[in-house]
Amino acid sequence: MKIPESLKIINVGLKSFYEDLKTQKAAAVHVDWKPPAGGDPELAKLLSKLELPEIEAANGRAIEKILAAIPTLVDIKPAREVIPRMKDNTILISGPPIEWERMSGPTKGAIWGALIYEGLAKNQAEADRMAAEGEIEFGACHDHDAVGPMAGIISASMPVFVVKNKEHGNVAYSNFNEGLGKVLRYGSYEDSVLKRLKWIEKTLAPVLADAMKNSGPVDLKGIMAQALHMGDELHCRNVASSMILLKLLSPHIAATGHDGKTIAEVMKFMGENFLFFLNPAMASCKVSMDAGHGIEYCSIVTTLARNGTDFGIRVSGLDGQWFTAPAEVPRLLCFPGFTEADANPDIGDSAITETAGFGSFASAASPAVVQVVGGTPNEAIEHTKEMWAITLAKDKSFSIPFMNFEGIPRGIDLRKVIDTGILPIINTGVAHKKPGFGTVGFGVLRAPQLCFTEALKAFATKYGL
Amino acid sequence: MVVKSLVRKGDYRDSVVLMRISKQLEAFEGVKKGTAMMATDNNKDLMKEAGLLTDDINYAGPNDLAIAVEAANENVASGAIEGAKKALSEVAPVESGETFYNTLKAATDSVPDSNLVLISTPGQFAAREAMKALRAGKHVMMFSSDVPLDDEVRLKQFASERGLLVMGPDCGTAIIGGVGLGFSNIVRNGPVGVVGAAGTGIQEVTSILDEVGITNAVGTGGHDLADVVGGITMLAGLRALEADDKTKVITVISKPPSPKVAEKILNVLKTFKKPVVVDFIGGDHRVVEEAGLIHAETLEDAAQKAIAALRGQTLKETMFSQPERKIRETVEKEIKQMKPVQKYIRGLFSGGTLCSESQLILKNLIGDVYSNVPLKKELKLSDIHKSQLNTCVDMGTEDFVRGVPHPMIDFRFRRERILREAKSPETAVILLDVVLGIGANIDPAGELVGAIKEANEIARKEGRYVSFVASVCGTVSDPQGLETQRRKLIDAGVVVMPSNAQAARMAAMIASRGDVWGKL
Numbered sequence: 001m002k003i004p005e006s007l008k009i010i011n012v013g014l015k016s017f018y019e020d021l022k023t024q025k026a027a028a029v030h031v032d033w034k035p036p037a038g039g040d041p042e043l044a045k046l047l048s049k050l051e052l053p054e055i056e057a058a059n060g061r062a063i064e065k066i067l068a069a070i071p072t073l074v075d076i077k078p079a080r081e082v083i084p085r086m087k088d089n090t091i092l093i094s095g096p097p098i099e100w101e102r103m104s105g106p107t108k109g110a111i112w113g114a115l116i117y118e119g120l121a122k123n124q125a126e127a128d129r130m131a132a133e134g135e136i137e138f139g140a141c142h143d144h145d146a147v148g149p150m151a152g153i154i155s156a157s158m159p160v161f162v163v164k165n166k167e168h169g170n171v172a173y174s175n176f177n178e179g180l181g182k183v184l185r186y187g188s189y190e191d192s193v194l195k196r197l198k199w200i201e202k203t204l205a206p207v208l209a210d211a212m213k214n215s216g217p218v219d220l221k222g223i224m225a226q227a228l229h230m231g232d233e234l235h236c237r238n239v240a241s242s243m244i245l246l247k248l249l250s251p252h253i254a255a256t257g258h259d260g261k262t263i264a265e266v267m268k269f270m271g272e273n274f275l276f277f278l279n280p281a282m283a284s285c286k287v288s289m290d291a292g293h294g295i296e297y298c299s300i301v302t303t304l305a306r307n308g309t310d311f312g313i314r315v316s317g318l319d320g321q322w323f324t325a326p327a328e329v330p331r332l333l334c335f336p337g338f339t340e341a342d343a344n345p346d347i348g349d350s351a352i353t354e355t356a357g358f359g360s361f362a363s364a365a366s367p368a369v370v371q372v373v374g375g376t377p378n379e380a381i382e383h384t385k386e387m388w389a390i391t392l393a394k395d396k397s398f399s400i401p402f403m404n405f406e407g408i409p410r411g412i413d414l415r416k417v418i419d420t421g422i423l424p425i426i427n428t429g430v431a432h433k434k435p436g437f438g439t440v441g442f443g444v445l446r447a448p449q450l451c452f453t454e455a456l457k458a459f460a461t462k463y464g465l
Numbered sequence: 466m467v468v469k470s471l472v473r474k475g476d477y478r479d480s481v482v483l484m485r486i487s488k489q490l491e492a493f494e495g496v497k498k499g500t501a502m503m504a505t506d507n508n509k510d511l512m513k514e515a516g517l518l519t520d521d522i523n524y525a526g527p528n529d530l531a532i533a534v535e536a537a538n539e540n541v542a543s544g545a546i547e548g549a550k551k552a553l554s555e556v557a558p559v560e561s562g563e564t565f566y567n568t569l570k571a572a573t574d575s576v577p578d579s580n581l582v583l584i585s586t587p588g589q590f591a592a593r594e595a596m597k598a599l600r601a602g603k604h605v606m607m608f609s610s611d612v613p614l615d616d617e618v619r620l621k622q623f624a625s626e627r628g629l630l631v632m633g634p635d636c637g638t639a640i641i642g643g644v645g646l647g648f649s650n651i652v653r654n655g656p657v658g659v660v661g662a663a664g665t666g667i668q669e670v671t672s673i674l675d676e677v678g679i680t681n682a683v684g685t686g687g688h689d690l691a692d693v694v695g696g697i698t699m700l701a702g703l704r705a706l707e708a709d710d711k712t713k714v715i716t717v718i719s720k721p722p723s724p725k726v727a728e729k730i731l732n733v734l735k736t737f738k739k740p741v742v743v744d745f746i747g748g749d750h751r752v753v754e755e756a757g758l759i760h761a762e763t764l765e766d767a768a769q770k771a772i773a774a775l776r777g778q779t780l781k782e783t784m785f786s787q788p789e790r791k792i793r794e795t796v797e798k799e800i801k802q803m804k805p806v807q808k809y810i811r812g813l814f815s816g817g818t819l820c821s822e823s824q825l826i827l828k829n830l831i832g833d834v835y836s837n838v839p840l841k842k843e844l845k846l847s848d849i850h851k852s853q854l855n856t857c858v859d860m861g862t863e864d865f866v867r868g869v870p871h872p873m874i875d876f877r878f879r880r881e882r883i884l885r886e887a888k889s890p891e892t893a894v895i896l897l898d899v900v901l902g903i904g905a906n907i908d909p910a911g912e913l914v915g916a917i918k919e920a921n922e923i924a925r926k927e928g929r930y931v932s933f934v935a936s937v938c939g940t941v942s943d944p945q946g947l948e949t950q951r952r953k954l955i956d957a958g959v960v961v962m963p964s965n966a967q968a969a970r971m972a973a974m975i976a977s978r979g980d981v982w983g984k985l
Contacts, residue, residue, distance in 0.1 A: 001628045001701045003681050003709065004580045004604065006642045010572045012594050013585030013608070017647065020903045021583075023944065024651070026644040029576055031566045033586055036593070048593065068475055070528060167475075222527050225477045389567035397477040397528070405482055420568050 036419045043418055046456060049464040050415055054297045062292035062300050062316055063392045063411040069291045070166040071284030073218040076209040080156035083144050083173050090137045094152025094349040095307025096322040097140045100131050104308030106187025106344050109435025110151035113189025117197050118155050142303055146173040147282045147349040150185035150431055159205030163283035165291055172286035174279040176200045182438040186431040207266045211252040220284045225398050233366035234281045235350055235359030236373050236427040236442055241277035246270045285356035294319040297463055301412040304355045304424060304447055308347035313451045315414055318458055325450035332430045332443030333374045342440050344433035351426045357395060357410035360425040361387040365400040373427045373442045383425050390416040417452045469542035470519040470533040477528055486549050490534055493548060495541035499534040501549060503527060569594055573601040583646055584609055591634060592616035599624050607633030608647050614693060621697040631698055633686035637664030640682040648873060650902035651942035653678040657771050658706035660699055662689055662719035665816025666764055668938050669965055670718055673768035675940040677775060680712045690722035696730050707737050715741045716771045721748035731756040740774040742767050747825045763822055765964035784970060784985045786963050795960055799975045802930035803893060810972045811886040812857035812896035813879050815872035819898045820859040823969040830973035830981040831855060837862060873905045876912035887920030887931050894932045896972040898965060901939025901950060910953035917957045932975050933959040936968035
């Protein structure tokens, strides 16, 4: 043993010791230490039992796959043709599975709308009766290789983006983004909403599908990396990514041979909806995370999802299980005319972006997003720094210029969440709690502790003890 | 000329980074052309024109990073590409300034050249953080106490197999590479190396050693010399100091270890070429001397003998720095207004080792001393808040500090106790330690003088006089200023002695009205 000639110190614990070191002009950094598992001795014990080389190895393999994934947009198809186990009376919704009675207002509103849109019900009353009497088969998008923002409704006729992971071959699906305000995914189901959905089905999707015949597969990973450098965090801000996609597809749309008026409509819609790219981004995140899902001993959280009632997570090494807790209401910036009291609890599969390292995890790359979700640019930076503490990799494929081109935090380790007490942060849109009112605003919140606590216990039972 | 390339699949980098890498490639000796680009179709065309488009790059896609060089030979090309790979893997340097991390892992990742982790979390969590630090290849100091002994053994064995140092648990003081850790003093660099199992013991010794300076002061923590631990850290520290060229003399401080551990340590020390001064506080001088080492009676003695050894001299223990006449003058002055009933010494300490040492000195001069940490269990105070006969209280023990700051920081309890002792008609001397340095209160003397004046007033009203005797443990470089602190105490009428040992002797002289001189 050799005593070092000069010290570079990491201080863990009492801040005054750090200050004493600074007074001496010693090289030192400070760790703002918090007790593991919020000081819960039982969980702390589980954590120490889960310091296994098998877990490290499994996590290493999984994160390698997640980082290597190359999400690529390969097609646009009606849901019934591509999504597994999709029947004419199937309605997929966001978040963990839930029964009709417990569904939130916006989810129910969106389901009414989807049933009328599909022609399965004539009106809201009939739709409500069908849902209540078990004539509709509900499923969680995630359990069907799909993701949907907010209410996340996907019905059989809806066109979906088919996103393939070119590296590993797995596929995920997402529906089309309708814009903001009175839209189905925020629980609105009035005629104008359904009319827009029909236009998406009959005009937008076929034109884009034709365009893709010209363009061939579109590399979404590349778009996401570029958009990150242009200020998108790819959850609540998709301004750059939507433009890049439109830019890439424009010549191919023009070349489809559709009439000029139709093409103008399509390009206007895509150009005006700054969340257009959210849905393909979500499917990209989903295929990436799925590449690391279902690996024995792996403690990576592969899904964060909410249905407006419950918040649920899935863990790679615990395939087939959801761990849920009541969804909470975000701290939000309201649109004019709404207040916090109108807000529904957290909803949507879009937290798959955070799960994959985007959204609030990448908010240091997106100072502008704080204008949407609230907070300050400094907070945005702090969020990314915090998320580094609970993740396994900084992915240089997606670098953050402002943070010395450090990579975004990817691969939430369940153990690190419990250990540090740092819960994943989510940037999100907020729906009105009553059906039919649409978007209330945007906000930020943390995933509930309970999901992670329960998952850790299950993980320990399966692997540790 | 050869063209060589490397494709990194899925490694997206922005163009600024790539331009920097390209520049670096071209600056490489013997490289004619070099570039690093994402393998988009456009870029491939550019590379083709430059004659750098290899088959590998031709098959690469827009998400793949392509590096290509044209160089004088194969070796140069490989060297340049290796250089580019290294530059790509380099983490951008963290900005200087205030940097806080949420976890130790984040800190060790971001500051890879850090070499010591200072841990002061609650005891039950400290071992886990320490293990993380050791796994990351860092030395550790654990200020935390209440760490299970088997954890301590596990950590220290793990560390010793990897050439790492674990100071503590329960290590309050260390000075490494000129930096004071925990509670410690600013001591100049010099030739004496110190290893100590006693926090304020290290402070007292290193403060006196400020005259010549120290290389390092390694703290071991209070349990290192327990049989199960076996002195792993002490031995590691001693061996490191023996091997260190700058260290000329070694000083060891601890409470007497068990015979088994003492033998182990002395056997190692026997083989040392450098002079070693040993203060097994209150231990048997014969075992030390039989091992050919220099025995020290007190902390001050340990420091003075180390200084003497450095100069190739031997030294007898100094009882007082001042001549007898001066000491007697002070005693006369202090006892003039004392009533006969005022017989006892009340020592109120913030440093545990200083408290123990005082008890040892007083025992030889005036007999039994009661304490909350007594030399033998019959002398344990029945109530730690009430003094009995001659008493020395360590006010830094768990009983006192639970939920409040340490008495070196917060003087409230000592002030209250000073007033209580002054009210007791039997109190002759109130004996204090005043510890300066890093971690301590910024004006300890200032915290005390108010209570001292008030105590004097209480005694005066009842026709008594209470003598205050103190020593200040610190150096001229300490933030509180050694002279300023001494001056404040002297101005408040306190008899300020140059060391803890001399303060205890002075207290005994006063309480015995000068009778103990013959025992010194």
